[in-house]
Amino acid sequence: MSDPDPTPTEPTPAPDPEAYELTINGRTRAVPSAWLGESLLYVLRERLGLPGAKNACEQGECGSCSLYLDGLLVNSCCVLAADATDARIDTVEGLADGDQLTDVQQAFLDAGAVQCGFCIPGLITTVHDLLDRTPTPSQLEVREAISGNLCRCTGYGRILQAVEDVRAQREAAR
Amino acid sequence: MPIDRPTDLDAALASLSDVPSAHLLAGGTDAMVEITFDQRRPEHIVALRRIPELRGYRVDDDELTFGAMLTYTQVERELASTAPGLAMAARTVGSPQIRNTGTIGGNLGTASPAGDTLPWLLALDARVELRSVRGSRELSLADFVTGPKRTAREPDELITAVRVPRVEGPQHVAKLGPRNAMVISVAMAAVIVDTTNRRVRAAFGSVGPRPIRASDAEQQVSDAIDWDALTCPDDAIVHFADACAEASQPISDHRSTADYRRHAVAVLAARSLRRCLAA
CATH class of the missing domain: 1.10.150.120 ([2Fe-2S]-binding domain)
Structure with a gap:
C-alpha cells in the first residue's frame, strides 16, 4: 500500500458524444468527453483532479474509494459516473473546512x-x-x-x- | 455506449424494447466490476435507479413483495421482523458500502450460484415478476434461474419484483466463508420452520449450479417435528442434515472443495434448524 497512486487499469475507449455534469461537494463539474462506462472513482481522479477517493482494488473489496452518493456511503468504483448525473456526490475533500479538520x-x-x-x-x-x-x-x-x-x-x-x-x-x- | 436514464417503468420497458441487448444497471456492484475489468462491454446501458415502481416493498396479509431495486441495507434495517431470514442474508452481503447499493433484483439478475438472497427466496417458493412492453409474467425462482449466472429472462424483459408467501415460524440463514464480511459464500443455508403450513423449508447456495432445494430432507424432518411443541428428535435432525448434504451438488473450485462443501451443508442445515427450534 506504499504506492500512493497505482496506475489505473481502467481502459479508455473512444469518448462518447454525450457530455454530462456531476454535482460534487456542492459544485457542478462538467465531464465534457469521457467514455460513458467509466466509474465515478475514475472520473473523479483522472478527469476532475479529485484524488481523495483512493483507487486500490476497483472491485468493491477495499473501501478506499468510499464516498457519499445522495448521503449514502458507497464504493465509488462500483458507481457508473454517467448514472450519477442527478445525484449529490460528497467526497472526502468536502469534509474539512479549509485547514479546520473534522x-x-x-x-x-x-x-x-x-x-x-x-x-x-x-x-x-x-x-x-x-x-x-x-x-x-x-x-x-x-x-x-x-x-x-x-x-x-x-x-x-x-x-x-x-x-x-x-x-x-x-x-x-x- | 449510450445510456438511458428512464424515470418511470414504462420508459424503461420502452428502452429495453428498442434495444433488447442493453445491459440493465441496478446497484452496479456486479456490472461495474465487469465493465472496469473489461469482462463486459455493454453496447447500451439502461440505468434503473430513478424508477419509483421498482423501489420499496409491500407487506400484504398473505404475501410479501420486494421491488427489484430494494437494497440490502433497506432489507436489513426495515424488514428484520417481517422477513427475518432475508434480513440475515442481506446482512452477510459484502460491506455496508455494497449493501447500500446492491439490490434484490440485481442478485436475481446476476443469478450467481452464490447469490446470498437466493436460498431464502427459493425456500419460500419465491415468484419472480418480469415485465416487458409485451406484458408481464411470473416465474417460480426454480424456473427463473436456469444455470450458473443464467436466467429465463428474455432480453426485453425487466425484473420488476419478487414475491414470497407470508409464513409464520422461526427462520435462520447461515453463510460460511473465510470471514464474516466481504466474502462470497463457500456454502449458504436458509431454513424456515413454517408453522403456517407445518413444513420445514430448506435451500442452499454455492453448492450447485443453481440454488438447491432439499425437498426430500424437508419432507422427512417435517414428519418428525412435533408441531405443537416445536421440537424435533435429535436423530431426525442428524438425518435431515445428511439428506440436505445428499441433495447438494457441490464442485471443487478456488473457494473450496466439493467434500468440504457437502460437509458444510450438513453442519449448516443442522445448526440452522436447531437455532430455529431454540428460538
Whole structure:
C-alpha cells in the first residue's frame, strides 16, 4: 500500500458524444468527453483532479474509494459516473473546512491511526457515516461498519481507538 | 455506449424494447466490476435507479413483495421482523458500502450460484415478476434461474419484483466463508420452520449450479417435528442434515472443495434448524 497512486487499469475507449455534469461537494463539474462506462472513482481522479477517493482494488473489496452518493456511503468504483448525473456526490475533500479538520480526521491523527495513509480517506468517510447514524456504537457495530475498509498497516487498533475518542468527545459535548 | 436514464417503468420497458441487448444497471456492484475489468462491454446501458415502481416493498396479509431495486441495507434495517431470514442474508452481503447499493433484483439478475438472497427466496417458493412492453409474467425462482449466472429472462424483459408467501415460524440463514464480511459464500443455508403450513423449508447456495432445494430432507424432518411443541428428535435432525448434504451438488473450485462443501451443508442445515427450534 506504499504506492500512493497505482496506475489505473481502467481502459479508455473512444469518448462518447454525450457530455454530462456531476454535482460534487456542492459544485457542478462538467465531464465534457469521457467514455460513458467509466466509474465515478475514475472520473473523479483522472478527469476532475479529485484524488481523495483512493483507487486500490476497483472491485468493491477495499473501501478506499468510499464516498457519499445522495448521503449514502458507497464504493465509488462500483458507481457508473454517467448514472450519477442527478445525484449529490460528497467526497472526502468536502469534509474539512479549509485547514479546520473534522473531529474524526483530528482523532485519527491524535490516535496515531494513520500509517501509510492510503486507506484513510475511505475510513474517514466511513466513520463519519457510522457516527452520524449511530452516535454511540458498540464495539461490534464499529467493527461491522468498517468491515469493508481494508487497512494493511495498522492492525486497526488505533483506528478503533480514534472512533472511540470521537464517540466520547461528541458525547461529552452533548 | 449510450445510456438511458428512464424515470418511470414504462420508459424503461420502452428502452429495453428498442434495444433488447442493453445491459440493465441496478446497484452496479456486479456490472461495474465487469465493465472496469473489461469482462463486459455493454453496447447500451439502461440505468434503473430513478424508477419509483421498482423501489420499496409491500407487506400484504398473505404475501410479501420486494421491488427489484430494494437494497440490502433497506432489507436489513426495515424488514428484520417481517422477513427475518432475508434480513440475515442481506446482512452477510459484502460491506455496508455494497449493501447500500446492491439490490434484490440485481442478485436475481446476476443469478450467481452464490447469490446470498437466493436460498431464502427459493425456500419460500419465491415468484419472480418480469415485465416487458409485451406484458408481464411470473416465474417460480426454480424456473427463473436456469444455470450458473443464467436466467429465463428474455432480453426485453425487466425484473420488476419478487414475491414470497407470508409464513409464520422461526427462520435462520447461515453463510460460511473465510470471514464474516466481504466474502462470497463457500456454502449458504436458509431454513424456515413454517408453522403456517407445518413444513420445514430448506435451500442452499454455492453448492450447485443453481440454488438447491432439499425437498426430500424437508419432507422427512417435517414428519418428525412435533408441531405443537416445536421440537424435533435429535436423530431426525442428524438425518435431515445428511439428506440436505445428499441433495447438494457441490464442485471443487478456488473457494473450496466439493467434500468440504457437502460437509458444510450438513453442519449448516443442522445448526440452522436447531437455532430455529431454540428460538
